[in-house]
Amino acid sequence: MNLEEIRQQINDIDKELIKLFEKRMKCVIDVARFKQENNLPIFQPEREEIVIKNNLKFVQDDSLKVSAQKMLVYLMEVSKEYQSKILNLKNDIPKLSSKKYGLLGEKLGHSLSPEIHEHFFNLTNIKASYVLNQVPKNKVNSVVEAIKALDMDGVNVTIPYKEQVIFQLDKISDEAKKIGSVNTIKIVGNQAFGYNTDYFGIGEMLNSGKIVVAENDFYILGAGGSAKSVICYLLDHNAKNVVLVTRDKQKAMRYFKNIEIIDYIEFEAIDKAYCIVNTTPVGMYPNCENSPIGENKIKCFSAAVDLIYNPLETEFLKYARENGLITVNGLYMLVAQAIKSQEIWQEQIYPIEIIDIIYKRLKNILKIKQSSIYLIGFMGAGKTTVGKMLANILDMPFVDMDKYIEEAQNTTIKEIFAKYGEDYFRKLEFNALEQSDDIPTIYATGGGILTNPKSKEYLESKKCVYLKNDIDALYERIKNDENRPLVDTLENLEQRFLSRKDTYETVSCVQIETKGLNVSDVVEKIIELMGE
Secondary structure, X not given: OOHHHHHHHHHHHHHHHHHHHHHHHHHHHHHHHHHHHOOOOOOXXXXXXXXXXXXXXXXXXXXXXXXXXXXXXXXXXHHHHHHXXXXXXXXXXXXXXXXXXXXXXXXXXXXXXXXXXXXHHHHHOOOEEEEEEEOOHHHHHHHHHHHHHOOOOEEEEOOOOOOOOHHHOOEEOHHHHHHOOOOEEEEEOOEEEEEOOHHHHHHHHHHHOOOOOEOOEEEEEOOOHHHHHHHHHHHHOOEOEEEEEOOOHHHHHHHOXXXXXXXXXXXXXOOOEEEEEEOOOOOOOOOOOOOOOOHHHHOOEEEEEEOOOOXXXXXXXXXXXXXXXXXXXXXXXXXXXXXXXXXXXXXXXXXXXXXXXXXXXXXXXXXXXXXXXXXXXXXXXXXXXXXXXXXXXXXXXXEEHHHHHHHHHOOOHHHHHHHHOHHHHHHHHHHHXXXXXXXXXXXXXXXXXXXXXXXXXXXXOOEEEEEEOOHHHHHHHHOOOOOOOOOOOHHHHHHHHHHHHHHHHHHOOEEEEOOOOOHHHHHHHHHHHHOO
16 A cells, blocks of 8 residues: 555544544534533533543553544534533533553553552542553553653553663662662653562561561562562661562572572472562462462461452452461552552652552452342343443453343343243343353342243352332333333332332342432442442
8 A cells, every 4th residue: 555545544534533523523412502501511521531431441442542632622612612611601610630641551451550559540530531551561661751752641560661761761769779679660751760569569568467677587488570689678767687589590690699598499498487479470360260479388378468369358258268367469559559559649748548449449349340230120220331330440341131132132131022022031030140150240130030930040149139129210211112012100100119119129239329429429339338
């Protein structure tokens, strides 16, 4: 393809973009008019942030995510200006994020970093965004210049680039020099400063777990970057003896100086010591059944620390707990190092309670993600809306059972009722239930699913959340919905509602009173109660 052909291709794409832009702007005016007529707030920055976050998931090329975010933010601002102009709105238009942060790495997968930082922004009322940026190895040598060009205020750096970015920085902190790696970069003007907040995260993790460092012996499993941070912290805080345990002593000796290094054969001779720390990935999800050392060896210690946080309890920590050891996982370290990054970026010290709040929420999320959740309740309870947001926050699949049945049958629920009757539909519902739960998923069930004894029996053994509301509020939501086959008069609906109410309560393990709460509030209640 020659230059003129490429330019023509761009022109053709631009024509399509203009058509879509005009179509979109018509829609934003329709939305604004509807909100105006129904006394709803027209500008909702919080929702705009969620929309942008969701749309970024569709960007397949990770190197374009930051640019795509800038485009979406600008599109939101243009849309609001157009709404104000056409509808003569006098309100000040709220601006979206002014600060931009993110995570750099080669393979980021299902990173928890955005969840931590976005929760921090909410708690501190900071207008900012945090995105994942997967960088291929052949691009890493110019990554700092790239984040400057993208006007980012700061980034976290994860494996395998913690060492590689150092030569691109203008200055690095003392702890980063000692450890030999950087996990936090702050951009000031045209300069880039590097820090290692893992060091501080390790300290907060050990303190929260009541691990006493001074005058105690520590054995460190693994000889990677994390081991460097752990060893540095322990030596700085007067550990009596720190020993590195690795499979390749010769290789480790090139990277670790002034510390005793032993292999796993020598490690077997250890009779008794205070604390064993796992810095290897052995036991991490999805290979959760593995442990770096056996149960008999763990018995030699009084405390066990695992930097892994998914699962919350590895086989290594399970062995330790069952043998009476103090156990600590890596989740608190993950949160604490993230908040230390924020302190560097925001140039402000935050109370320890911020770490505790985010840690508790993240711990709940990791616990919840282990199994499926079924949202139950009467029609109009908001199961689909809540389910979508919950699935988005938990990074889990979402299934609307009614939509699933419609797609499988290639027809609407209303048509199934009209043609075959309710009993036939309830059989389809149960069949769909039986095929669920292969992987942890958020399910929005139909309002009448528990009227089938088989479905009720199936759901009694599952984690069900009942979204409660009074019949008047529910009726207002559904009375004009022609797609619902069982919508009737208020009196008849109330009879049906009362006949199902006790069953909803009996089957559910958690009940949420949704009256007066917005969708975000309901989702946070579910995370709080399901994680207990």
